[in-house]
Amino acid sequence: MISIFVFSLFPSLSCFTNQKAFTDHYLLLHISLSLSFSSAFLLFLVPNKSKRFRFFPLKFALQRARKIGMAEEETELSEEQRKEIAKWFLLNAPAGEIQYVAKDLKSVLNDDDVYNEAVSEAFPVYNKSHMICLEMPGRFGDVLVTSYGELQDNEYLDPKTAQVAIVDHVKQVCTEVRPATDEELPSPYIEEYRCALDIEMSKYVGEAYPKGFCSVYCTNGKDVEGPGSDFELVVVISAARLSPQNFCNGSWRSIWNIEFKDDIQILELKGKLQVGAHYFEEGNVQLDARHECKDSTLFQSPDDSAVSIATIIRHHETEYLASLEVAFNMSGLFQMLEFSRVLY
């Protein structure tokens, strides 16, 4: 109904230059579409409103087209190259946005075979690197998809519940759950340490992260039967805050590797923290902050070690958050850019 109105306007608009008419038509078409569909489409209005090149001289456009015409003859992309480009886009999607990127990519690629191949290769890598959290059917809670818990291409161990989640990477869902076999689980000796740490970490994460999830895996020495050998645990914390209706998404990822050194009775911790945020209303602003830290403590009983480790992790992460606060102090940063104080 609205489109008819638009088209009837079209002849009157064309009394201006052809370019203006075309662009106004484009704009009005979008307005009519957005009124008929949900307000999510308004997002697409933004680039059109800002289309400042309405009056870009035709002679410039022709010269440039000449040059691009030459470029087209030179390069014709192979399927392999197109797939690699597609994967690059998918892997660089901000936290929580890969599905949106995939949708846009499908449209741009216009080639379902290349798209499907790229998607099947890129999604698992993205899911593991972002440590996405999936709900397991059957009231087992959630499972983190990480390289540490990967048993096979799409099977991920949840050490807490000793279940293995089978995952569809592209749909980003857990399709089924099965109990873990004994070979897939650590020995009882290791499990004592792992479990105690998991409990402490869950307490910490529950308090500190409103939407966080953590898992503790054994990455080395899972079959160690008793004292006398070294082993390694890893603590993974993943928190994501997705608010696409506010054009803002963010994620926090921590990976703490803990080496249990039996011979010197010391635990060595190495932490990698990564925070990301993306704001995309009328623009595209992204934060990427990373930090690495180290610490150590004594090798104690499972419960005491767990408390020690959790305390250290809590301390470092809180400190890092405080240093991020400092970074966000704007006047400091603008001074660094040597902007005149006149404006402030």
Place this chain on the structure above:
Amino acid sequence: MEAAMGLMRRMPPRHSETALSALLSLLPQHSSDLLSQVDLPLQVLCDVDNGKEFILCEYNRDADSYRSPWSNKYHPPLEDGPYPSSELRKLEIEANDIFAIYRDQYYEGGISSVYMWEDDNEGFVACFLIKKDGSKTGHGRRGCLEEGAWDAIHVIEVGPEEEGTTRYCLTSTVMLSLTTDDESSGTFSLSGSLRRQMNMNLSVADGHLCNMGKMIEEMEGKLRNSLDQVYFGKTREMVCTLRPPAEVAQMRLPDS
């Protein structure tokens, strides 16, 4: 095209050049649209005649050559590149001089350029560009700024004069990129771009340059406020939502 712009809005701003080349190779038929709608950090060339630097953009470009606003010559030289009319060129020279003063006052350094050209509508279009690189020269509480770049692009479409007033349409894009890297707190990288528009009908009594200058000044002020709110405000809010500072966490009830 919408899907392509959607992708550009999600890719990390630091990789926008790579993203744009990727899109250009996937969608060669949309090259002119993509090149005209996607903003990339500004690049600079040195004018061989007078040693001054000028900013490169699509507006002073023809094929692979760029026109310097100082000497009005193409670098590398071109036989038949387009030039503004002599009247417009006079305005352009004046604009460059005035804008350089503005830039010095507000930015204490940096590079600026202004380009103008006639459009098909008896008006003209002017593009004001500023580039400021604060990296490695800046000092602050957090130590050296690894990378600090401010790129501003202001494009004003000036309509034909009607009864003593003229319509000005300003579209401004600011790209800001800040990276700090130090031992104690790791890397912190915040980058991106914001775009705003402003339309005004102003009397020609004060002259085009005065009107355009006022609009740009007002717009830049608004953009800096937006930057504060968006770059720092929104991203900081997100981080605090992900992991509230310790004091808040302690106050929360156990069952929340």
